[in-house]
């Protein structure tokens with residue numbers, strides 16, 4: 001199934017000179033690493049490739065090869081076709097309006113491991129596999145199926161994407177296939193230690209202070225929800241950035257009695273970003289996130305809402 005789509009994708013590549021790759025907004029390790037792996041591969045075939053991310057790349061991913069080539073914008077009409085990687089839906093590309101416009105004259109290729117969404121409708125080819133732990137795993141499949149050349153840089157990117165989306169191979173989503181690809185990436189020179197050092201072990205004192213506040217703000221509800229909040233004021237007080245709190249929701253999710261872990265982060269005035277995790281097979285946190293216009297996976301999802309966080313006695317309210 002996926003193979004026939006990859007073949008169609010290869011036909012498009014053959015006819016192209018310039019390709020645009022779009023990352024998702026608030027970029028994470030998987031969207032960054034998979035876009036880089038694909039861009040390095042396609043550049044080696046002689047194509048000109050631009051990667052664009054609406055939001056800045058978080059510092060912890062600056063070790064990835066060619067990350068400095070990611071731009072924050074692009075010129076409309078400059079490309080033969082567009083690839084969206086790991087985006088989840090149109091809105092999350094950060095360029096929804098322009099993407100809809102471009103889809104009238106250019107092919108959109110959607111490479112993802114999120115559930116079906118509005119991107120599927122405008123995309124000419126959907127190379128989507130919900131069972132893949134990371135979009136990077138799908139990129140690996142594409143490169144191998146098309147027998148394109150692999151090297152240590154590409155292996156580091158694929159490995160980093162899988163590492164990130166499995167929480168360093170600790171999350172429940174790890175599969176034999178993801179571990180087997182990771183092993184092959186290490187054999188190819190993928191830098192596992194560099195990845196773990198940067199992604200898991202590079203907390204600044206400011207970041208640790210923010211984690212301290214977030215842990216202090218933690219509340220455990222009787223219905224099995226464990227949650228915490230981080231306000232803009234907390235971030236300012238620690239002289240940190242909102243990206244510094246990335247990963248905290250996974251720590252909340254380590255409490256065995258909790259059914260759902262949630263972090264509410266005030267990204268800007270009147271805008272709250274929620275991250276949800278569960279280890280339970282009976283709970284689908286993506287459904288929960290969709291109620292608030294978000295999305296994601298059964299066990300890890302997120303949303304953004306326009307509202308405020310108000311402290312009410314010992315609990316917090318969204319108003």
Ligand SMILES: [Mn+2]
Nearest residue numbers: 030086134135
């Ligand atoms: Mn992903």
